[in-house]
Amino acid sequence: MSWTKDKAYEKLQEIYTDKVMQDEKRRIFQQVYNHLHEHLDDLAIKSGLKEESLKQLKFFKEYTFMPGDNLFQSMRYVFLLARGEREREPQETSQHLSRIYRALFQPAGLKNPYIPESFWKTPLGVACSVAEDGVESVYPVLDEVIEAETFESH
Secondary structure, rough: OOOHHHHHHHHHHHOOOOHHHHHHHHHHHHHHHHHHHHHHHHHOOOOOOOOHHHHHHHHHHOEEEEEEEEOHHHHHHHHHHHHOOOOOOHHHHHOOOOHHHHHHHHOOOOOOOOOOOOHHOOOHHHHHHHHHHHHHHHHHHHHHHHHHHHHOOO
């Protein structure tokens, strides 16, 4: 398909429903939460989280919202950019992207995150691509979506 920015954002708005964004936040939450517990075990801290923190995490898992400046606000920010909202400041976008990449892909001991190629096909990865390189960067992914939709309708 021959994409324009407007058509691409229209398609991304169709794809990035509230449910898709909530499901992706829950998926990422579970990954980060599991990773946190693995590290607590590595440090021999079985009950490393305070009761209040556990309540806050349970609240987030249920409602996919956590107040404050955190990973999940960064995810929300890039999802909104993918849906066509205007970038506030390039530096703010860069900070949100750095937080996402660091939280998901920067192991202890490495200075820079290692981002697997498969990430760029996930809802969050596509949103990060839009935030980092513009909507034009995801035209090939949108072509794949259209192709899959066409295949399903036959």
